[in-house]
Amino acid sequence: MLITVTRTGGLAGRERQAAVDTECRPDRADLELLAERALGEDWPADRQPVADGYRYVVQVDGKVMELHEPHLTANQRQLISAVLEEGA
Template structure:
């Protein structure tokens, strides 16, 4: 499963994109379950961005979800953090 996260906004207004492929990872199965739960959750769907907050585009095998901080579920937050850690 390919998971890509693009983060925009924040105080500086920068953009950061990271991807990970779950197939060859020891934690791949857990990341896949987390991605499925994150995409099925309400979270910030339908809520507008918060001033100086981050906005996220999460893509999981072609499925797309737009999310805004601080309106994230726990699974959404964990998934975003795990993927963006790959960019560091």
């Protein structure tokens, strides 16, 4: 499973992108389950981003979701953090 996160916005307005391929990871099952949970949760489209908040585009094997701070579920936040911290 390929998971890509692109983060834009914030005070500096810089873009950051990272990707994780779960295929050879020892935590593969955990990360894939987290991605499935995050994708399965509702993210209301009518929730507008806040000024200087981050905007995330999360792609998981071709499925795309656009999320905004502070409107993230715990699973979405955990997935985003894992990919941005570990991805290259």
